[in-house]
Amino acid sequence: MKLVLKNYNILIQNHLLNQLNLEIKKLYQHQDIFIITDENLYKIYHDTLKKELYDFHIHFVVIKPGEHSKSLKTYQEVVSKLIDLGMRRNHLMIAFGGGVVGDLAGFVAATLYRGVSFIQIPTSLLAMVDSSIGSKTGIDLDEGKNLVGAFYDPKVVFIDPIFLETLPEEEYKNGLAEVLKAGLIDDVSLFEYLKKYEKLTIDEIIKAIQVKQRIVTKDPFEKHERMYLNFGHTFGHAIEKHFQYAIKHGVAVSYGMLFSLEEGIKRGITKDKTLYDETKTILLRLGLINEPILDKKQFIKYLQFDKKHLADGLRFVFLEDKGNPIIQKGVVFND
Ligand SMILES: NC(=O)c1ccc[n+]([C@@H]2O[C@H](COP(=O)([O-])OP(=O)(O)OC[C@H]3O[C@@H](n4cnc5c(N)ncnc54)[C@H](O)[C@@H]3O)[C@@H](O)[C@H]2O)c1
Structure with a gap:
């Protein structure tokens, strides 16, 4: 199933993961991909992602899971890490995770070098039906949630319900x-x-x-x-x-x-x-x-x-x- 939102597509399909390499090749010519994810997802999907994205050179930036990572501090750490890893303005970033990863990585994508291309791969139910859709990105301040952010479109949103198999019941x-x-x-x-x-x-x-x-x-x-x-x-x-x-x-x-x-x-x-x-x-x-x-x-x-x-x-x-x-x-x- 393909839905269109403004000028990007939302692809939704069981086992879409198996087509990830092909789909990304359609829209990205370079080799390096920078995946922002959290520790939980890194543990479960690190090998799978490397295997599925066989044509690319993958760099991971891993944050702590949870709302506290949607902070100025983590934003700064992620940006510094990406620069350290050699990310350039025309490289591709992937937000792989729940809404926390999606919002934070999306905001990094919106602001690093005044904007880099990124893809949303939501892995929680909330991120699939809500946070990855609609281009809102951002972080929290002490004064409240999502007070700093940007509207920033991903290149594409990949939704594969297969990820829900590892999602904790509470989530x-x-x-x-x-x-x-x-x-x-x-x-x-x-x-x-x-x-x-x-x-x-x-x-x-x-x-x-x-x-x-x-x-x-x-x-x-x-x-x-x-x-x-x-x-x-x-x-x-x-x-x-x-x-x-x-x-x-x-x-x-x-x-x-x-x-x-x-x-x-x-x-x-x-x-x-x-x-x-x-x-x-x-x-x-x-x-x-x-x-x-x-x-x-x-x-x-x-x-x-x-x-x-x-x-x-x-x-x-x-x-x-x-x-x-x-x-x-x-x-x-x-x-
Ligand atoms: N941008 C928007 O429009 C928008 C809309 C709604 C909510 N949000 C934001 O989304 C955030 C909440 O997102 P969330 O509920 O996804 O929380 P989250 O990103 O913290 O994920 C919840 C937990 O589930 C784990 N997890 C996620 N996918 C998993 C999987 N497939 N297998 C195993 N573990 C998995 C994560 O590691 C984390 O521990 C909030 O910060 C909220 O403000 C944004």
Whole structure:
């Protein structure tokens, strides 16, 4: 399956890995490839990548796994390492990993020598359905997540669900939160699917990617529709910050989606009053939330750092109904 986003392709197929060498040869003439990955993935896939990319000379830059690597410090280390290894402006970089590797390596690609070519090979479910799609790259600051970054297109995104076989269960669930979000804001069939199942087939992965592709195509630079993707993320980011990133993104977003539905119902915006309970039931079953549900009051003070907090106040995504998100400006939460 090939999807087109702006001027690059997203290739999605089981065992796509076996065609990697060929696909890269189509778009890259040189020999050296610089792969940014994390320690976990390096251990599992180092030999496989060397074997599959048999026509190329591979250099690895390996970072520590986890959100703490999306930092100015790691950015500086990666850039220095690439320069040390002899990376030039017309060499190719691959971001091989979850969203942390993708965001960090993408930002390195956007800025090193004012931009080098790079390919996204997402390996976590979250990275496949969300972070590798849509060209957002970036790092975190002490003040908040993703505060420094760039919109920067990869040459291509390669999605091979085979990598999910080694993904820890907890990380898989983390990605399911974004799939549920895609179901709530757009493709209701994904919401219905997750009422019954938790193991996705390639069809649901494609549907979730298509939600993001459709929205990003309409609004690449987040002037309006792209903010729909932020459903659950305003509180999600606040929760992550409160717990100093010791909580999974998907878990934080899950509570964030519930808080948005609860507020939407309270303010008369969310018409379908059963949506909160339906969503809560799915999230409990998937193990993404636990009872008692966190109290949202404790997170309100962090909302001021959200990127959607623009000059005219906080923009917040509510749902009028399943598949119908709405953005409200200047939203205030009272604790
Ligand atoms: N750019 C965007 O548009 C966008 C969108 C959503 C989220 N994000 C960002 O994505 C990040 C979260 O990404 P994530 O959830 O993928 O986290 P992650 O990159 O930290 O990966 C999670 C863990 O899974 C491991 N892992 C990944 N793939 C694996 C595999 N196939 N086999 C074994 N282990 C594997 C990693 O080593 C890591 O320990 C956050 O920083 C978030 O801000 C970015």
